[in-house]
């Protein structure tokens with residue numbers, strides 16, 4: 001890709017994945033984080049963005065506001081950045097079909113489970129309750145159906161007896177920080193696409209469990 005990929009990151013909280021992507025972009029001439037939007041004005045990720053002189057906006061849901069009105073305000077904030085890629089990084093609001101469709105193929109999410117297992121919230125709790133021995137994270141294209149878009153890359157972690165939610169979450173986070181910047185790099189290089197409801201890397205379909213080198 002000749003021109004720089006303009007990346008907009010949406011957060012709600014700590015922003016450790018945002019940090020990993022900022023750090024990854026520092027080493028990648030193809031990509032730049034041009035803005036960070038948070039639905040939470042207290043999100044620590046906003047401080048991280050400011051440290052890197054990255055522009056930030058907050059789009060805070062009003063009490064009683066319906067989802068369509070929120071999405072319209074979010075859409076206006078997004079448009080100001082003219083992004084080539086939108087990265088959801090711990091963004092905690094479900095987005096409506098119109099907004100997602102507008103950016104389909106240009107919107108990524110990282111989800112803390114081995115999708116299609118455990119879509120939705122509280123994944124670490126559910127993995128422990130089920131006594132699973134394996135857990136992980138998935139990067140996927142966002143489609144209107146929640147956590148159901150085509151998976152691009154997964155990382156697995158073991159679950160040990162005696163693990164707590166905190167310990168397990170930290171183990172998953174470490175893997176997230178490795179895989180998310182890599183996927184962003186692929187996209188910014190023009191190697192990663194979505195079509196026919198599937199993810200493609202270098203013109204090859206990515207399998208349902210994400211890219212795995214032979």
Ligand code: NHR
Pocket residue numbers: 088091092093094095096097100109110111112119120121142143144145146147148149
């Ligand atoms: N929007 C669409 N249309 N599709 C997806 O795949 C999306 C999405 C928005 C966010 C991230 C997702 C995750 O990785 C994500 C994927 C929030 C909720 C949720 O239930 C679920 C999944 C994800 C993000 N949010 C509550 C809501 O009513 C609010 C919860 C809260 O504020 O604590 O929006 O897990």
Ligand code: GAR
Pocket residue numbers: 011012013014015016017018045089090091092110111112120121137173176
């Ligand atoms: C990450 O583990 C991400 O997978 C998860 O929230 C964390 C955000 O951490 N995402 C969701 O649960 C989305 N519903 P971060 O703010 O430090 O990047």
